[in-house]
Amino acid sequence: MSQLSVKELRVTFPLRDGTLEAVKGVSFDLEAGDSLGIVGESGSGKSVCVSTLMGLVPRPPAQISGQALFEGIELCSCSSKTMRGVRGKRISMIFQDPMTSLNPHQRVIDQIAEPLRIHQGVSKKEAGKRALAAMKSVGISDAEKRARAWPHEFSGGMRQRVMIAMAMISEPEILIADEPTTALDVTVQRQILELMSELQKKTGMSLILISHDLAVVAEVCERVAVMRNGEMVEQGTTSDVLRNPQHPYTKGLLLCNPALHEPGTRLTTLEEVMGGDDLCGEAT
Ligand SMILES: Nc1ncnc2c1ncn2[C@@H]1O[C@H](COP(=O)(O)OP(=O)(O)O)[C@@H](O)[C@H]1O
Ligand SMILES: [Mg+2]
Structure with a gap:
């Protein structure tokens, strides 16, 4: 099942x-x-x-x-x-634009802690402690210092890390x-x-x-x-x-994907997945 x-x-x-x-x-x-x-x-x-x-x-x-x-x-x-x-x-969800999902008027740590407080009735102190640990686990450096910052003080990538911390804090399945x-x-x-x-x-x-x-x-x-x-x-x-796309649309996606044509980091991974096959040759 x-x-x-x-x-x-x-x-x-x-x-x-x-x-x-x-x-x-x-x-x-x-x-x-x-x-x-x-x-x-x-x-x-x-x-x-x-x-x-x-x-x-x-x-x-x-x-x-x-x-x-x-x-x-x-x-x-x-x-x-x-x-x-x-x-x-x-089941937790994160979205494309962290700025519209974050509350601009609430400090970062309080937002990360909120799911615990709302959904699980965890005490403020304990939730704060776990939120700080979550900030560290998503790679926010200087978490202690930045915990009390506001969302606008974070870069886009850092805000998305905050969203991930929020989504992960309730340990979703x-x-x-x-x-x-x-x-x-x-x-x-x-x-x-x-x-x-x-x-x-x-x-x-x-x-x-x-x-x-x-x-x-x-x-x-x-x-x-x-x-x-x-x-x-x-x-x-x-x-x-x-390796073996069946639907013409999938074949098209493979062909049109710039990562498959430009040298770059993602290409390496795709080549690994493909076992070094020539993708474009494969799809035509
Ligand atoms: N609440 C809504 N009312 C009417 N149409 C909607 C609504 N939400 C999404 N749609 C339409 O449903 C289709 C699928 O949208 P969506 O799932 O957001 O696409 P994707 O996430 O793949 O970009 C689109 O044509 C979109 O305009
Ligand atoms: Mg969408």
């Missing part, structure tokens, strides 16, 4: 003149401790898909059907009380990261991806990493699912999908 089993998930939004089917019967399984990358161009339904699992897509107006079974809990139809016991606690590095420059992006990968291995949590960039998910995830136009057109182990 998978940790998370999504079957025929369908999400429809009403429009003024008809409906928009943002997710069209998506199915996938996530095993405990596994890492799944969901890749696809902007608008393909990646965020709607995972937001639905987290009960973040309000219905109405949205119509949701299908199943998403997480450790005996049906995420698509559970009560909001049950969902509150899952979201931010057993699954971390969902929705384009967590898209707003960051390449070097910082790499550091954040490495951090997430390291934390995943250390804690044994599962990871769903969403990106429009196949190279990003290939770097971190053992499995990859390709979304297009609300459908999952292909999924498999990362090496299988890179």
